[in-house]
Amino acid sequence: MGHRAILPSSLHIFRMAPLLLLVALVPQLCTGQPGPPDPPGRIAVIGAGIGGSAVTYFLQQQFGPQVQIDVYEADRVGGRLATLTVNSQQYECGSPSMHSLNLHMQDFVKLLGLKHRKEVAGKSAIFNGENLVLEETDWYLLNLFRLWWHYGISFLRLQMWVEEVMEKFMRIYKYQAHEYAFSTIEGLLRSLGGDHFVNMTQKSVGESLQGIGVSQRFIDDVISAVMKASYGQSVSIPGFVGAMSLAGAQGNMWSIEGGNKLVCSGLLKLTKANVIHARVTAVSLHNTEKKHLYEVHYEQEGTLGSDFYDLVILAAPLHKAGYPITFLNLQPSLPEPMGPYHRVVTSIVHGYLNSSYFGFVDPKLFPFSSILSMDTPDAIFHSLESLCPVNVSVGFRRKPPQEAAVWRVLSQRPLDRKELKTLFKSYYSVQVIEWQAFPSYAAAGSSKSLPPIILHDGLYYLSGVEWAASSAEMSAVAAKNVALLAFNRWFGLNEKIDQQDLMHKLKTEL
Numbered sequence: 001m002g003h004r005a006i007l008p009s010s011l012h013i014f015r016m017a018p019l020l021l022l023v024a025l026v027p028q029l030c031t032g033q034p035g036p037p038d039p040p041g042r043i044a045v046i047g048a049g050i051g052g053s054a055v056t057y058f059l060q061q062q063f064g065p066q067v068q069i070d071v072y073e074a075d076r077v078g079g080r081l082a083t084l085t086v087n088s089q090q091y092e093c094g095s096p097s098m099h100s101l102n103l104h105m106q107d108f109v110k111l112l113g114l115k116h117r118k119e120v121a122g123k124s125a126i127f128n129g130e131n132l133v134l135e136e137t138d139w140y141l142l143n144l145f146r147l148w149w150h151y152g153i154s155f156l157r158l159q160m161w162v163e164e165v166m167e168k169f170m171r172i173y174k175y176q177a178h179e180y181a182f183s184t185i186e187g188l189l190r191s192l193g194g195d196h197f198v199n200m201t202q203k204s205v206g207e208s209l210q211g212i213g214v215s216q217r218f219i220d221d222v223i224s225a226v227m228k229a230s231y232g233q234s235v236s237i238p239g240f241v242g243a244m245s246l247a248g249a250q251g252n253m254w255s256i257e258g259g260n261k262l263v264c265s266g267l268l269k270l271t272k273a274n275v276i277h278a279r280v281t282a283v284s285l286h287n288t289e290k291k292h293l294y295e296v297h298y299e300q301e302g303t304l305g306s307d308f309y310d311l312v313i314l315a316a317p318l319h320k321a322g323y324p325i326t327f328l329n330l331q332p333s334l335p336e337p338m339g340p341y342h343r344v345v346t347s348i349v350h351g352y353l354n355s356s357y358f359g360f361v362d363p364k365l366f367p368f369s370s371i372l373s374m375d376t377p378d379a380i381f382h383s384l385e386s387l388c389p390v391n392v393s394v395g396f397r398r399k400p401p402q403e404a405a406v407w408r409v410l411s412q413r414p415l416d417r418k419e420l421k422t423l424f425k426s427y428y429s430v431q432v433i434e435w436q437a438f439p440s441y442a443a444a445g446s447s448k449s450l451p452p453i454i455l456h457d458g459l460y461y462l463s464g465v466e467w468a469a470s471s472a473e474m475s476a477v478a479a480k481n482v483a484l485l486a487f488n489r490w491f492g493l494n495e496k497i498d499q500q501d502l503m504h505k506l507k508t509e510l
């Protein structure tokens, strides 16, 4: 026994010597080897909408201010956050508002010293093509419908369903605060609400609501109008995106004084990003000995250029009607774009509403500032709303309906003269923007799976998240996820990627 006891310890000493030697040698042997790699030198972001602006900010937060970030924008900073000018006042003509629980957007507003725009109260109603079928006594559509006896328990069920989805969705902020990232959209959704959440991106909102006992009548009268007004599509859109828009219809919406797009320009300024007004045409791969390098090819005022980057973030939706981007010698190459985007036409009309069309011969008695159209085949518009300018001055009031006001009409097609003359008694001006507004959800077809986030080692696709749900906040959530994912992958922090059961983990860790 004594013998054996001595042996190991002497062996131990004997073994230690070469180990120590090795340890001493390591620093010399491994200079520039595994260790923590250098941070990326240069990053390209394609698109300066809220997705691109937010990812620029989050990337800088992660990698530090020494990383140079170039942001390519083909059109306008802000993208689908945009304004139009009527009589020297600006009005929101893209995304008009956010939900109060959109925490990244709230943070940006605070960070940039922006202000919430004051809400000017107004009432809504639903139009069935002949009459206003549902009228509301306060601003938010569904608050009143809660009291609408003929929908009975349906409203309560809807409310609980939406609240549950929102509550689970809110977990993302906690995960992201702890720097957890997901390499797929499905993985992100699963971490929030299990397989149920992933299924909600496949099953229609109509079916989902029927499944929890919401009446068909409530779906036809109310839900379908809300889906039309928010996404220009029917109750066949998936339950997940449907729930997000119903959360908006329940109220607590806000917008930004001076225009929602100020968040984008503000974030780009704050990060001192290099904004390049150019259209990206292609991304190609260059393998050097050590790493992947990506060449971004662009066109700027008719001349072609290109530049090299360690990381490229694609923050512009890939669809056939967008600016095409081709990928050269990238393996694996991209999956086909998921499908088309859905057109929504915004007409900003300065004029006199034809209240007779809605059954109010005397315009003075017309009490509504916003009208949603029921989803009928011959409906000429999705929604119609009297707008407040983005800078609401003290003492601003909504124009009474007998006075000329600025209206936003959303429709499937551009309104022709006859349709304009039906909706308005007369008008001073009409400005039209045709948006490729949202994914055409029903056209996702059989493939039903969501687009990838990692297109190639250092090439990330942010905008695919819109196929789960399209909103400014979803782009911001995807932006933070992509920044964390790129950072965690760059430094090999695998324990911060695709972790299962985060809810439980974070509870016990804290």
Ligand SMILES: Cc1cc2nc3c(=O)[nH]c(=O)nc-3n(C[C@H](O)[C@H](O)[C@H](O)COP(=O)(O)OP(=O)(O)OC[C@H]3O[C@@H](n4cnc5c(N)ncnc54)[C@H](O)[C@@H]3O)c2cc1C
Binding pocket: 046, 047, 048, 049, 050, 051, 052, 072, 073, 074, 075, 076, 077, 078, 079, 080, 081, 093, 094, 095, 096, 097, 098, 278, 279, 280, 281, 315, 316, 317, 322, 323, 324, 325, 344, 346, 435, 436, 437, 438, 463, 470, 471, 472, 473, 475
């Ligand atoms: C009419 C309408 C109403 C909406 N209502 C709401 C709402 O109430 N609430 C809400 O949250 N969301 C709403 N949305 C959706 C919201 O606007 C979008 O989800 C969000 O703005 C998307 O931001 P993004 O940065 O991901 O994309 P985008 O804003 O589309 O930004 C992409 C940018 O990339 C640029 N780009 C594209 N291709 C290239 C290229 N090859 N090279 C260089 N640049 C390129 C584009 O010019 C664009 O500026 C609405 C949208 C529309 C159109």
Ligand SMILES: *[C@@H]1O[C@H](CO)[C@@H](O)[C@H](O)[C@H]1NC(C)=O
Binding pocket: 194, 195, 196, 199
């Ligand atoms: C999700 O859908 C799959 C396939 O349709 C089904 O097998 C599974 O039970 C569903 N899961 C949940 C939690 O709804």
Ligand SMILES: *[C@@H]1O[C@H](CO)[C@@H](O)[C@H](O)[C@H]1NC(C)=O
Binding pocket: 115, 257, 258, 259, 390, 391
């Ligand atoms: C509108 O509001 C923004 C943000 O507060 C401000 O920067 C801008 O100067 C205002 N514009 C006008 C015309 O008042």
Ligand SMILES: *[C@@H]1O[C@H](CO)[C@@H](O)[C@H](O)[C@H]1NC(C)=O
Binding pocket: 354, 356, 357, 358, 421, 422, 423, 424, 425, 426
């Ligand atoms: C207004 O609506 C009424 C009722 O639908 C219609 O008869 C009329 O032509 C419309 N237009 C004008 C300019 O009054």
